[in-house]
Amino acid sequence: MAASLSPNLSQVRQDAEGLGIRPLKARSVVLSALLGFHPPQLPVSTLVRIGELFGIAEGTIRVGLTRMVADGDVVADNGRGYSNPTRSKSVDFEGRVGIQPIPGLNIAGGFLSGKRGLETYSAPAIHTATRWDGLVAYNGDFFHVGGEYFQAKNFNNVTTVATDKADGYSIWASIIPTPAFTIFGRYDKANPSKTLKPALKDMFFDAGLQWRANKSFAASVVYKYEEVKNGSISTSDGTIGSTKSNNKGNYNEFGIWTVYSF
Numbered sequence: 001m002a003a004s005l006s007p008n009l010s011q012v013r014q015d016a017e018g019l020g021i022r023p024l025k026a027r028s029v030v031l032s033a034l035l036g037f038h039p040p041q042l043p044v045s046t047l048v049r050i051g052e053l054f055g056i057a058e059g060t061i062r063v064g065l066t067r068m069v070a071d072g073d074v075v076a077d078n079g080r081g082y083s084n085p086t087r088s089k090s091v092d093f094e095g096r097v098g099i100q101p102i103p104g105l106n107i108a109g110g111f112l113s114g115k116r117g118l119e120t121y122s123a124p125a126i127h128t129a130t131r132w133d134g135l136v137a138y139n140g141d142f143f144h145v146g147g148e149y150f151q152a153k154n155f156n157n158v159t160t161v162a163t164d165k166a167d168g169y170s171i172w173a174s175i176i177p178t179p180a181f182t183i184f185g186r187y188d189k190a191n192p193s194k195t196l197k198p199a200l201k202d203m204f205f206d207a208g209l210q211w212r213a214n215k216s217f218a219a220s221v222v223y224k225y226e227e228v229k230n231g232s233i234s235t236s237d238g239t240i241g242s243t244k245s246n247n248k249g250n251y252n253e254f255g256i257w258t259v260y261s262f
Contacts, residue, residue, distance in 0.1 A: 024054050026064030092116060106146075108135045118158045127154040127163060145173040165194040168202075182210040192233055199230035199245070216261050224253040 024032075033050050034040040042050075044065070051061040092114025099107050112131045119125035130153045137146030149169045157164045168190025175183045185207040193200050208222035229248040232241025241249040 024056075026051060026056050026060050027068060029054050029056060030061070030064060030068065104139050106135070106137045106139070109133070110135075115158050116155070123159065125158045126161060127158050129153070129155045129158050131155055142177070143173065143175050145171075147171045162196060164196050166190065166192050167194065168192075180212055182212070184208055184210065193231075197231050200233070201229040202233055203227045203229075217258070219256060219258045221256055222254070224251075226251045 029051055030047055033042060033047060044062070047065070048058045048061050051058070092112065094110070094112040094114075096108060096110040098109075101107065110131075110133050113128060115125040116129050131150060133148055133150035135146065135148040138144070147169065148171075150167060152166045154163055155166060168188065170186065170188040172186040173184070177183070186205060188202075188204040190202045191198075191200070192202055204224075204226040206222055206224040208220050210218055210220040212218040226235065226237070226240055227248055227250040228241035230242075230245060232239050232243065232249065235251075237251050237253070240251050
């Protein structure tokens with residue numbers, strides 16, 4: 001036989017009110033309960049019992065649920081009670097494996113599979129996004145060089161009927177003639193939409209010179225160029241490209257960047 005202490009909920013509520021703590025509302029109790037379960041689904045009878053633990057009447061819980069459905073906070077699942085529609089329904093998998101066969105040489109591969117957090121209980125995903133990439137890089141005392149290749153499928157089409165693929169590669173190198181100066185450059189080329197927009201091409205490169213005054217402060221002079229052909233894409237620098245076929249758009253930037261590490 002086991003025994004447990006059953007608190008006097010009425011006394012607890014009186015103590016809370018005496019401390020100026022306002023009682024929880026039906027909406028807060030329901031959402032907190034749903035967020036504590038995976039999947040976030042509970043029958044009405046269970047939500048009513050949970051509400052009673054907080055001194056909320058059954059009628060108040062049921063009226064609150066009706067209002068929450070109208071506001072889009074929860075959805076009523078036939079035969080399964082209520083659920084939180086904004087909770088992600090699945091977990092993505094992403095992993096990376098790397099080896100260093102000799103000092104300075106790094107070989108690595110990565111893989112991702114999942115819904116990218118876009119599948120919820122109110123909006124099921126249609127496709128699974130996958131991406132894999134491979135990297136080879138060498139870091140020496142006076143130079144660094146490396147390259148990476150990737151392939152992706154449905155990375156931006158998890159919730160669309162259409163499917164798509166993408167691939168691309170990147171190469172980079174830097175020369176370190178002295179501890180204070182580094183000359184660096186990078187080149188990227190990608191096919192962002194091989195199935196839906198096979199003619200769309202994205203190319204990027206940058207080159208620059210970095211001066212490091214000490215371990216905390218560094219400054220770089222950099223030139224960046226990006227070119228998009230046969231379409232347009234959205235980047236951190238804005239939309240680049242052209243709406244006309246066989247045309248291209250580009251972005252040029254020249255500047256000085258500084259960094260101070262505490």
